Amino acid sequence: MPRTIKPFRDVILSILSGILLVLPFHYPVLAFLAFVAFIPFFYVLRDKTSFQAFSYSYLFGITFFLLQSYSLMYVSVLGYLLIVLYLALYFAIFGGLTRSFLHLSAETPEIYYRSHLKSVFFIPAIWVMLEYSRGWVISGIPWALLAYSQWKNIPFIQIADITGAYGISFVICFSNVILFKALQAFSSRKLPWSDNGERAQRQKYLANLFVLFTGILTLLYLYGLGTLRFRERFYQDPNRVTMRVSSLQGNIPQEEKWNASIKNIVFEKYKRLMMMSALEKTDLVVWPETSFPGYLEDEPLMAVKLRSAIRQCAVSVLVGAPTLGELDKGLKFYNSAVLFGPTGEEVKRYGKMHLVPFGEYMPLEPLLGFVRNFFHVPHFSPGKERVIFESRSHSSHMVTTSRFGVLICFEDL
Secondary structure, three states: OOOOHHHHHHHHHHHHHHHHHHHHHHHHHHHHHHHHOOHHHHHHOOOHHHHHHHHHHHHHHHHHHHHOOHHHHOOOHHHHHHHHHHHHHHHHHHHHHHHHOOOOOOOOHHHHHHHHHHHHHHHHHHHHHHHHOOOOOHHHHOOOHHHHHHOOOOHHHHHHHHHOOOHHHHHHHHHHHHHHHHHHHOOOOOOOOOOOOOOHHHHHHHHHHHHHHHHHHHHHHHHHHHHHHHHHHHHHOOOOOOOOOEEEOOOOHHHHOOOOHHHHHHHHHHHHHHHHHOOOOOOOOOOOOOOOOOOOOHHHHHHHHHHHHHHHOOOEEEEEEEEEHHHHHHEEEEEEEEEEEEOOOEEEEEEEOOOEOOOOOOOOOHHHHHHHOOOOOOOOOOOOOOOOEEEEOOOOOOOEEEEEOOHHHHHHH
16 A cells, blocks of 8 residues: 555544444444444554554544533533543553554464463453543543443443443453454464464464353343343332432523523523422422522522422422532632422532533643633532432332432533
């Protein structure tokens, strides 16, 4: 292939992998694409230097996160671009660390098959290690783990109750590596050795890959189906206490959410939805994140109306609201979930602990604080402790207390 064409081909393949990998996140019916999305990218890496592998892998990551995280633009365009450029670095590191395991480079079939069969476990392990790392570095941005692409592949993801999301990510990357190596071994005509045992070695290698691939996926699905069957029986237990929860959605356009001229309209919409939910004999009504149109302490008249409406509904209500705190130590802003009891009194509140970098706070403030001169970045502070809420539940045969925690937006990751 001409030198001028090959780089262009590699760019296209890297972008293609990014597109294939992002599609399952937006269209669950395409979940299977996650199991083959890395293959074009792997073909690019197999004959590259470390710098080239880093560059093409970075392009792969940028493509993926640009298409996957575009909703962050509604929070902060600057934050969106910085997060994309930052997260793509993990793809680049992955490519740099794994490129040498993706091409036919050994001198003997024994070395080749032995080392490359081991690499089908080593490469996914590197991927998972990097996913785990970015969940903690700079307070953690565990955005779009591979596992999340299978959110509707219900039997497959049940193993997460043992391995967490990282186990699912491992299997997806593992499948990509196995399929790539099988295609490479099956289609390669010029191998780095020539002896009479070549065909037998190749067949044995392909058989091992097939057994690994089908065996692991079959075990995962069998475990998932068995787990789902067990849980179905548990949820059908007539003596199990249940809690009825109503979740409100006002569908307020993001660009209008903080428009002060319509804050009363926003409040009245959620108030009406709350009262409609109370008619359904619900145990708990949940407002969305920051759905209260203003800081709770800074809107005393609206707060009084809220408590009055809750008393009329006679139901526990969890309200997402920005709040003020620690006024005696200097004003601080929190993204909070506030629980009100059926009589309208505030029971307990939780301040979001895992904030969105560049969207809710400026990470590395002493170093990056100058960015505030050009872009608006909020000054939210993280909450100090996890909070367990309690609410009374009314089942058909008893009244009991249900306990629950709250994850706010980014914390769901």
